[in-house]
Amino acid sequence: MNGFEKRAEQLKAKIRAAVLTMLQTCEPKHIRIADIAAEAGVSQVTIYNYFGSKEDLIRDVFKQYVTEQVTEFERFIGSGPTFQQFVQFAVLTDKDAFRKFTPEFIQQMMSNDLAFAAYIDEVTQQTALPLMTRFIDDCKKQGQISDKVSTDMIVNYINLLMAQSHRLLEQAKQSGKGEQFFEELLHLFFYGVCGMEPEV
Missing domain, CATH: 1.10.357 (Tetracycline Repressor; domain 2)
Incomplete structure (x- = not known):
């Protein structure tokens, strides 16, 4: 795995961890991409690039x-x-x-x-x-x-x-x-x- 791929996997892991934390208290319909991005410390574009949609991410x-x-x-x-x-x-x-x-x-x-x-x-x-x-x-x-x-x-x-x-x-x-x-x-x-x- 090269440096770019490693960085991508680290970002994906941060995004997944953020969603996992949010799902403990929120229903999926109440979670917004903007909230996930803020929790994970990434841009909304990054989430869309890696996962496509909120539903696909969850x-x-x-x-x-x-x-x-x-x-x-x-x-x-x-x-x-x-x-x-x-x-x-x-x-x-x-x-x-x-x-x-x-x-x-x-x-x-x-x-x-x-x-x-x-x-x-x-x-x-x-x-x-x-x-x-x-x-x-x-x-x-x-x-x-x-x-x-x-x-x-x-x-x-x-x-x-x-x-x-x-x-x-x-x-x-x-x-x-x-x-x-x-x-x-x-x-x-x-x-x-x-x-x-x-x-x-």
Whole structure:
């Protein structure tokens, strides 16, 4: 990468970081290119040159976030975690997403942006679920997950939750306790209503 390319990537990173910060408190429709430019310390022309439009920029930011999370998930699974460690990882990941993006924004991206929704589905089906399936199989072999529930059923349950993601996001918002909502949801998923967390 030459000096010009390096400078361009640095500017793009500043712009993405500015948008990510703004999305924590603002809906996309309330964010203006002028506000992004001021936050990032760049000109509006620079933003248009690199990203084309506000919509394309916001999509790029969210897509990069998802890609980074998938990469981190791959790294984490590759480290050979226990089931308990995986639950903790999942809780922290959901909390991080809830802090960075409002439920309305996530709903909008998944409902109104067909290209982005297709990207999420592709990442889920080709990367996340295969990794999850192998992890579940390993945990079952090690006695960390009950043999009474098949891997296919667990994956089907995950797909069921994903299909209801919009409703779950709305309920998380209405609860006023978004992070706690997802923590309880994950506990319910992994340990059931009567199940107890294994001792560490």
